[in-house]
Amino acid sequence: MASATDAVSTLMVEKFGVDPAAVRPEIPLYELRMDSLALEEFRILIEDQLEIDLEDAALTTRNTVGELVELVRRRTLG
Template sequence: MSAMYGRLVGLLVDRFDVDPAELAPDTTFDDLDMDSLHLLELFLVVHAELGVAVGEHTSTPRDTIGAVAEVLARRAGPGAPAPPPAPDRARPAPIPSAASTPVS
Protein backbone atom coordinates (compact mmCIF):
# COMPACT_ATOMS: atom_id res chain seq x y z
CA MET A 1 0.00 0.00 0.00
CA SER A 2 0.96 3.63 -0.27
CA ALA A 3 2.72 5.78 2.27
CA MET A 4 -0.56 7.68 2.76
CA TYR A 5 -2.30 4.42 3.65
CA GLY A 6 0.34 3.84 6.34
CA ARG A 7 -0.12 7.37 7.68
CA LEU A 8 -3.91 6.98 7.75
CA VAL A 9 -3.63 3.65 9.57
CA GLY A 10 -1.20 5.27 12.03
CA LEU A 11 -3.69 8.03 12.78
CA LEU A 12 -6.51 5.54 13.26
CA VAL A 13 -4.41 3.51 15.68
CA ASP A 14 -2.80 6.42 17.56
CA ARG A 15 -5.63 8.94 17.67
CA PHE A 16 -8.76 6.78 17.49
CA ASP A 17 -7.55 3.70 19.40
CA VAL A 18 -8.39 1.33 16.56
CA ASP A 19 -6.89 -2.13 16.92
CA PRO A 20 -4.33 -2.59 14.11
CA ALA A 21 -5.60 -6.15 13.61
CA GLU A 22 -8.95 -4.70 12.44
CA LEU A 23 -7.35 -2.63 9.68
CA ALA A 24 -6.93 -3.65 6.05
CA PRO A 25 -7.28 -1.73 2.80
CA ASP A 26 -10.80 -3.12 2.31
CA THR A 27 -11.97 -2.34 5.87
CA THR A 28 -14.78 0.21 5.85
CA PHE A 29 -15.31 2.86 8.47
CA ASP A 30 -18.65 1.15 9.21
CA ASP A 31 -16.64 -1.98 10.06
CA LEU A 32 -14.83 0.14 12.67
CA ASP A 33 -18.11 1.60 14.00
CA MET A 34 -17.04 5.05 12.79
CA ASP A 35 -19.93 7.27 11.74
CA SER A 36 -19.88 10.53 9.78
CA LEU A 37 -18.95 12.53 12.89
CA HIS A 38 -15.93 10.27 13.44
CA LEU A 39 -14.94 10.84 9.82
CA LEU A 40 -15.19 14.58 10.25
CA GLU A 41 -12.92 14.36 13.27
CA LEU A 42 -10.54 12.10 11.36
CA PHE A 43 -10.33 14.60 8.50
CA LEU A 44 -9.60 17.43 10.95
CA VAL A 45 -6.75 15.33 12.34
CA VAL A 46 -5.56 14.49 8.80
CA HIS A 47 -5.46 18.19 7.98
CA ALA A 48 -3.61 19.07 11.20
CA GLU A 49 -1.16 16.16 11.15
CA LEU A 50 -0.60 15.57 7.43
CA GLY A 51 -1.41 18.97 5.96
CA VAL A 52 -4.01 17.56 3.57
CA ALA A 53 -7.23 19.55 3.40
CA VAL A 54 -10.27 17.33 3.17
CA GLY A 55 -13.90 18.37 2.88
CA GLU A 56 -16.56 16.81 5.07
CA HIS A 57 -18.20 15.17 2.04
CA THR A 58 -15.02 13.43 0.89
CA SER A 59 -16.00 10.09 2.33
CA THR A 60 -18.82 8.14 3.93
CA PRO A 61 -18.68 5.41 6.56
CA ARG A 62 -19.19 2.86 3.75
CA ASP A 63 -15.86 3.81 2.12
CA THR A 64 -12.77 1.69 2.64
CA ILE A 65 -9.59 2.83 4.30
CA GLY A 66 -7.69 2.06 1.10
CA ALA A 67 -10.01 4.23 -1.02
CA VAL A 68 -9.76 7.16 1.40
CA ALA A 69 -5.96 6.82 1.48
CA GLU A 70 -5.95 7.10 -2.34
CA VAL A 71 -8.06 10.28 -2.18
CA LEU A 72 -5.72 11.75 0.44
CA ALA A 73 -2.66 10.86 -1.64
CA ARG A 74 -4.15 12.59 -4.70
CA ARG A 75 -5.01 15.67 -2.64
CA ALA A 76 -1.52 15.79 -1.19
CA GLY A 77 -0.09 15.69 -4.71
CA PRO A 78 3.30 14.41 -5.82
CA GLY A 79 5.10 17.64 -4.95
CA ALA A 80 3.49 18.12 -1.57
CA PRO A 81 5.91 18.60 1.28
CA ALA A 82 6.25 15.76 3.72
CA PRO A 83 4.18 16.26 6.83
CA PRO A 84 6.05 17.11 9.99
CA PRO A 85 7.02 14.10 12.08
CA ALA A 86 4.52 13.12 14.72
CA PRO A 87 5.44 14.29 18.18
CA ASP A 88 7.04 11.70 20.42
CA ARG A 89 4.12 10.79 22.64
CA ALA A 90 6.28 8.62 24.86
CA ARG A 91 8.08 11.62 26.33
CA PRO A 92 6.05 14.73 27.15
CA ALA A 93 7.73 18.08 26.71
CA PRO A 94 9.47 19.21 29.89
CA ILE A 95 7.68 21.80 31.95
CA PRO A 96 10.00 24.60 33.08
CA SER A 97 10.27 24.86 36.82
CA ALA A 98 10.25 28.11 38.75
CA ALA A 99 13.93 27.58 39.52
CA SER A 100 14.86 27.49 35.83
CA THR A 101 12.75 30.50 34.86
CA PRO A 102 14.77 33.74 34.76
CA VAL A 103 13.51 36.48 36.98
CA SER A 104 13.27 39.98 35.54
Protein backbone atom coordinates in the same frame (compact mmCIF):
# COMPACT_ATOMS: atom_id res chain seq x y z
CA MET B 1 6.65 12.59 5.32
CA ALA B 2 4.89 9.35 6.15
CA SER B 3 3.08 7.54 3.38
CA ALA B 4 -0.67 8.03 3.10
CA THR B 5 -1.20 4.45 4.28
CA ASP B 6 1.02 4.94 7.32
CA ALA B 7 -0.56 8.27 8.21
CA VAL B 8 -4.14 6.96 7.98
CA SER B 9 -3.30 3.76 9.87
CA THR B 10 -1.41 5.57 12.62
CA LEU B 11 -4.20 8.07 13.22
CA MET B 12 -6.85 5.35 13.31
CA VAL B 13 -4.89 3.34 15.84
CA GLU B 14 -3.62 6.20 18.04
CA LYS B 15 -6.63 8.53 18.01
CA PHE B 16 -9.55 6.14 17.62
CA GLY B 17 -8.26 2.94 19.22
CA VAL B 18 -8.68 0.82 16.10
CA ASP B 19 -6.94 -2.55 16.16
CA PRO B 20 -3.94 -2.26 13.80
CA ALA B 21 -4.73 -5.67 12.29
CA ALA B 22 -8.20 -4.41 11.31
CA VAL B 23 -6.88 -1.52 9.20
CA ARG B 24 -7.00 -3.20 5.80
CA PRO B 25 -7.80 -1.63 2.40
CA GLU B 26 -11.04 -3.56 1.84
CA ILE B 27 -12.62 -2.74 5.23
CA PRO B 28 -15.42 -0.14 5.24
CA LEU B 29 -14.89 2.62 7.78
CA TYR B 30 -18.13 1.77 9.60
CA GLU B 31 -16.71 -1.67 10.44
CA LEU B 32 -13.94 0.15 12.34
CA ARG B 33 -16.62 1.94 14.39
CA MET B 34 -16.07 5.19 12.50
CA ASP B 35 -19.44 6.96 12.58
CA SER B 36 -20.07 10.26 10.82
CA LEU B 37 -18.85 12.32 13.78
CA ALA B 38 -15.65 10.28 14.12
CA LEU B 39 -15.12 10.52 10.37
CA GLU B 40 -15.36 14.32 10.50
CA GLU B 41 -12.89 14.45 13.40
CA PHE B 42 -10.63 12.07 11.48
CA ARG B 43 -10.78 14.27 8.37
CA ILE B 44 -9.66 17.28 10.41
CA LEU B 45 -6.81 15.32 11.98
CA ILE B 46 -5.61 14.18 8.56
CA GLU B 47 -5.80 17.74 7.22
CA ASP B 48 -3.79 19.07 10.17
CA GLN B 49 -1.16 16.35 10.17
CA LEU B 50 -0.59 16.20 6.41
CA GLU B 51 -1.39 19.84 5.63
CA ILE B 52 -3.92 18.98 2.94
CA ASP B 53 -7.51 20.03 2.27
CA LEU B 54 -10.22 17.37 2.39
CA GLU B 55 -13.11 19.80 2.93
CA ASP B 56 -14.70 18.96 -0.42
CA ALA B 57 -14.07 15.21 -0.15
CA ALA B 58 -17.26 13.17 -0.21
CA LEU B 59 -16.33 10.69 2.50
CA THR B 60 -18.87 8.46 4.17
CA THR B 61 -18.63 5.59 6.60
CA ARG B 62 -19.25 3.26 3.65
CA ASN B 63 -15.93 4.22 2.06
CA THR B 64 -13.18 1.68 2.58
CA VAL B 65 -9.84 2.27 4.22
CA GLY B 66 -8.27 1.85 0.77
CA GLU B 67 -10.49 4.55 -0.75
CA LEU B 68 -9.57 6.93 2.06
CA VAL B 69 -5.87 6.20 1.64
CA GLU B 70 -6.11 6.78 -2.13
CA LEU B 71 -7.89 10.12 -1.57
CA VAL B 72 -5.19 11.21 0.89
CA ARG B 73 -2.46 10.06 -1.51
CA ARG B 74 -3.97 12.07 -4.39
CA ARG B 75 -4.27 15.20 -2.22
CA THR B 76 -0.72 14.96 -0.87
CA LEU B 77 0.70 14.61 -4.36
CA GLY B 78 -1.22 17.68 -5.45
